[in-house]
Amino acid sequence: MSDRFRVTYRLQAVDEAEARSRAEAVAREQTVEIPRAAVPAGYVADVMLGRVEQVTPEGGAWRAVVSYSPDTAGGEVTQFLNVVFGNSSIQQGIRVTGIAPGAAMAATLPRPRFGIAGIRRLCARPRGGLIAPVLKPMGMPPEYFARLAAGCVRGGADIVKEDHGLASQPAAPFRARVRAVADVVAEENARSGRHALYFPNLSGRADEIEDNLHFAREAGAGGIIVMPGLFGFGTVARIARDAGLNLPVMTHPAFLGAWVLAPDNGFDHGTLFGTVQRLAGADISVFPNVGGRFGFSAAACRQIADACRAPAGHGKPILPSPGGGMSVERAADMTAMYGEDAVFLLGGSLLADPDRIDDAVARMRAALDGG
Amino acid sequence: MSDRFRVTYRLQAVDEAEARSRAEAVAREQTVEIPRAAVPAGYVADVMLGRVEQVTPEGGAWRAVVSYSPDTAGGEVTQFLNVVFGNSSIQQGIRVTGIAPGAAMAATLPRPRFGIAGIRRLCARPRGGLIAPVLKPMGMPPEYFARLAAGCVRGGADIVKEDHGLASQPAAPFRARVRAVADVVAEENARSGRHALYFPNLSGRADEIEDNLHFAREAGAGGIIVMPGLFGFGTVARIARDAGLNLPVMTHPAFLGAWVLAPDNGFDHGTLFGTVQRLAGADISVFPNVGGRFGFSAAACRQIADACRAPAGHGKPILPSPGGGMSVERAADMTAMYGEDAVFLLGGSLLADPDRIDDAVARMRAALDGG
Numbered sequence: 001m002s003d004r005f006r007v008t009y010r011l012q013a014v015d016e017a018e019a020r021s022r023a024e025a026v027a028r029e030q031t032v033e034i035p036r037a038a039v040p041a042g043y044v045a046d047v048m049l050g051r052v053e054q055v056t057p058e059g060g061a062w063r064a065v066v067s068y069s070p071d072t073a074g075g076e077v078t079q080f081l082n083v084v085f086g087n088s089s090i091q092q093g094i095r096v097t098g099i100a101p102g103a104a105m106a107a108t109l110p111r112p113r114f115g116i117a118g119i120r121r122l123c124a125r126p127r128g129g130l131i132a133p134v135l136k137p138m139g140m141p142p143e144y145f146a147r148l149a150a151g152c153v154r155g156g157a158d159i160v161k162e163d164h165g166l167a168s169q170p171a172a173p174f175r176a177r178v179r180a181v182a183d184v185v186a187e188e189n190a191r192s193g194r195h196a197l198y199f200p201n202l203s204g205r206a207d208e209i210e211d212n213l214h215f216a217r218e219a220g221a222g223g224i225i226v227m228p229g230l231f232g233f234g235t236v237a238r239i240a241r242d243a244g245l246n247l248p249v250m251t252h253p254a255f256l257g258a259w260v261l262a263p264d265n266g267f268d269h270g271t272l273f274g275t276v277q278r279l280a281g282a283d284i285s286v287f288p289n290v291g292g293r294f295g296f297s298a299a300a301c302r303q304i305a306d307a308c309r310a311p312a313g314h315g316k317p318i319l320p321s322p323g324g325g326m327s328v329e330r331a332a333d334m335t336a337m338y339g340e341d342a343v344f345l346l347g348g349s350l351l352a353d354p355d356r357i358d359d360a361v362a363r364m365r366a367a368l369d370g371g
Numbered sequence: 372m373s374d375r376f377r378v379t380y381r382l383q384a385v386d387e388a389e390a391r392s393r394a395e396a397v398a399r400e401q402t403v404e405i406p407r408a409a410v411p412a413g414y415v416a417d418v419m420l421g422r423v424e425q426v427t428p429e430g431g432a433w434r435a436v437v438s439y440s441p442d443t444a445g446g447e448v449t450q451f452l453n454v455v456f457g458n459s460s461i462q463q464g465i466r467v468t469g470i471a472p473g474a475a476m477a478a479t480l481p482r483p484r485f486g487i488a489g490i491r492r493l494c495a496r497p498r499g500g501l502i503a504p505v506l507k508p509m510g511m512p513p514e515y516f517a518r519l520a521a522g523c524v525r526g527g528a529d530i531v532k533e534d535h536g537l538a539s540q541p542a543a544p545f546r547a548r549v550r551a552v553a554d555v556v557a558e559e560n561a562r563s564g565r566h567a568l569y570f571p572n573l574s575g576r577a578d579e580i581e582d583n584l585h586f587a588r589e590a591g592a593g594g595i596i597v598m599p600g601l602f603g604f605g606t607v608a609r610i611a612r613d614a615g616l617n618l619p620v621m622t623h624p625a626f627l628g629a630w631v632l633a634p635d636n637g638f639d640h641g642t643l644f645g646t647v648q649r650l651a652g653a654d655i656s657v658f659p660n661v662g663g664r665f666g667f668s669a670a671a672c673r674q675i676a677d678a679c680r681a682p683a684g685h686g687k688p689i690l691p692s693p694g695g696g697m698s699v700e701r702a703a704d705m706t707a708m709y710g711e712d713a714v715f716l717l718g719g720s721l722l723a724d725p726d727r728i729d730d731a732v733a734r735m736r737a738a739l740d741g742g
Contacts, residue, residue: 025664032508033534038722040511043542048510071541072509076576078601079538082625086535086598089628090665137403138443139419140411163404164457167450170442171414205447206609210578227457230449232603238577254453257460262633293396294461351409 003104004067006053007084011062012093012264016055019062023052026094027066029087048072050083061264063097075108077280078234089266096267099275101314110240110281114248115316116309116341119283122222122248123158124195129335129368130343131156132199132321133350133361135181136163142172142180148357149181153188153196155361159284159343160185160198164227164252167203174203175215182220197222199250202231209235213245223248223283229255233280240281250284250321250343251277260300269300274307277318284319284343289334292324298337305338319343331367344368374475375438377424378455382433383464383635387426390433394423397459398437404458419443421454432635434468446479448651449605460637467638470646472685481611481652485619486687487680487712490654493593493619494529495566500706500739501690501714502527503570504721504732506552507534513543513551519728520552524559524567526732530655530714531556531569535598535623538574545574546586553591568593570621573602580606584616594619594654600626604651611652621655621692621714622648631671640671645678648689655690655714660705663695669708676709690714702738715739 009026013019024036027050032039039045047069054065073080080101088094101109112118120126133152135145145162152160160181168174178200185198202224204212209231216224224247226236239249253273259266260273267276269287277285285308288294290301305320307313323345326334334344350360380397384390395407398421403410410416418440425436444451451472459465472480483489491497504523506516516533523531531552539545549571556569573595575583580602587595595618597607610620624644630637631644638647640658648656656679659665661672676691678684694716697705705715721731 029664031536032510033536033718034508034722035720039508044508044510048508048540048542072536074539074541074544074574076539078576079574082536082538082598082601085628086601086625087628089600089626090624090632090659091628092632092666137405137410137415137419139403139415165402165404165443165453167453168445168447169419170445171419173445203445203450205449205612206603206605207581209605227453229460230453230457230603231605232577232601234577234580234602241576253461254457255460257456257458257462258629258633258637261461261463261636262629265632266629288461293400295463347404349406351405 003102004051004069005102005105006065006067006100007096008098009064009066010058010095010097011064013062019064020052020055023055023064023066026050026064026088027052030083031068031072070105070108073105076234077109077237078232080105080109081233093264095264096271098271099279101279106314109279109314110237111315112278112281112283112318113240113246114283116319117316119248119319122195123197125158127340129340130158130319131346131361131364131368132159132161132343133157133346133357134161134163136165136351138163138165138169139171142177145172145177146180146184148354149198150184150188151357152361153185153194154192155358156194156365157196157361159223160196161250161345162199162201162225164201164225164254166201174212178216178219178221186220199223199225201225213239217245217247221247223250225250225252227252227254228280229253233276236280236282248283249281250286251282252286253288268303269296270303270307273304275313278308278314282318284321286321286323286345289322289324289326294324305342309341321345323347328363328367331364335368374473375422375440376473376476377436377438377471378467379469380435380437381429381466381468382435384433390435391423391426394426394435394437397421397435397465398423400458401454402439402443441476441479444476447605448480448608449603451476451480452604464635466635467642469642470650472650477685480650480685481608482686483649483652483654483689484611484617485654487690488687490619490690493566494568496529498711500711501529502717502732502735502739503530503532503692503714504528504717504728505532505534507536507722509534509536509540510542513548516543516548517551517555519725520569521555521559522728523732524556524565525563526729527565527736528567528732530594531567532621532716533570533572533596535572535596535625537572545583549587549590549592557591570594570596572596584610588616588618592618594621596621596623598623598625599651600624604647607651607653619654620652621657622653623657624659639674640667641674641678644675646684649679649685653689655692657692657694657716660693660695660697665695676713680712692716694718699734699738702735706739
């Protein structure tokens, strides 16, 4: 019983009877997917069938907790998410607001390999907010990104992050770009005694992903960006589990948008950009910052940061990484909001003058350090 | 110019000026992701930057067509979808309502390997609706699924489909189940002169997927079910491209729900469950049928079927596969609605009496054939 994992859903329903009926329907839909009368007695009915643990009113809707056996998930994160919300995600008025994996499931899921402490150790930044300038735009050649990256390291970047739109375009194929940028980051680190980590953006056809991961590692990448909305959370888990590869994972929210935009469907912000990322093994979770162009509220951003860092969460606490809307002028506010354990992305504003990106990064470093 | 692919977005905006401004923002967001003034002149500004082709009023909102260079997508479907809707999916009031790949992009994307004609040939059903009973529930052993599958073949099933919830659970690990069911389907086909195809549900950790695909093929699977919401559309494309594997792909909508539920976000139904599946190389696209428990409208279902089968669409026309709400009593209505070129899923209703599943399938066959 205590071994079952628990998913909390917010259900729209006119009364408790309907809410309870919807919760029972979710418990069936996510597991046996047959009418209750047809569920075989014994193991299937007693263990595999989802079980409604609680239905209570909550702010004009209903909070339903459904428990599932770890056997339904077969020990891996893709099927775990399929049980959490595979088919029910297609029904109106059901939103996942919490996932508690329980001890048995937690033991078979991947864990963040590095977490906050591990990333801080790798980039030798024991305290203070972390800075991650972004290499872009797509269409420029590897030498351009290498030059930008060198400036970022000189300026004091902790992570040199590629834009999630850099794939394997003709002007900068994945391998040529990764090699060029990794080399220059290593050189600048050696020259300056810094420890900036270069995170290329994982891309390629499905059957190239394995080779591209190993290529990135061997070229000297210090981590990797994965878009789970496009590549699946299984890809995050696959990297997190791999002690040989030993690569930190930064997840990016591209192609995940619809999951949070409608208030009565999908996942709440903290669950998707915090809890789920951590359950899949991410070390850093990128999400759209309040005040940027994506309209996330301050409350949603705080919920994400809390889910990323909650000591009681799955595995090591991880770094929330608000993207967009960051500037020297906002540095104090952002530190007040997120505290020090965050990776602040620095995007388009830096690239107004690419030749002075080192100064721009250094100013941000000083601003974050209260200078 | 004619080589650019075109994405149609429905934008919420108060007036044409705002709509145009939003369209320009999408064109930047999906490509260079930097302010217009910072976009390097030449190739990046002229080719890589998205281009607003048209903004027109449409039913209380705005229809914006943005064109992109195939260079942005680097020749593969994951990055193609990232350009179509990666970051803009996170903004309120933007819905993708059409994707026209254009000749150059279409030439580099995968294509459905079999399509309607190919699937009909494989299961020797030149005309009439196709029947696909579903093996479930999770928690039963391989022998149970094998017995069900045998009954399905005897009854005249065209495709014996696994439930999308069957993964690699303790009671029926992927390989043991696939082997047992494939063997019995081959035996029953041989005995009865039928040509039923067995479609197992692809599952496993990311680094097991390749081996599981080959295992399924060698065990005798006639196709494979993929959940692109969980495994990514790149996995669909990877299978579609593989002439050696030569496996039909049936895509399942699990974990894609939020993309269509909110009317002003995500994708419209036809684009997600028709156009996108076809662009990724699916041969059969499963979606929730009208009148079932998912609330899709008849119009949405027709839009999906049309996008799957439109002769002018990408590659071969593919089979729409409405799931849920199918019964002998509804067979005539369903044929009237979808025509013959559809795969009708038969789920929970069949399993009320698992020992007579052959009769149930045979009755459905007769009903579809107007008997």
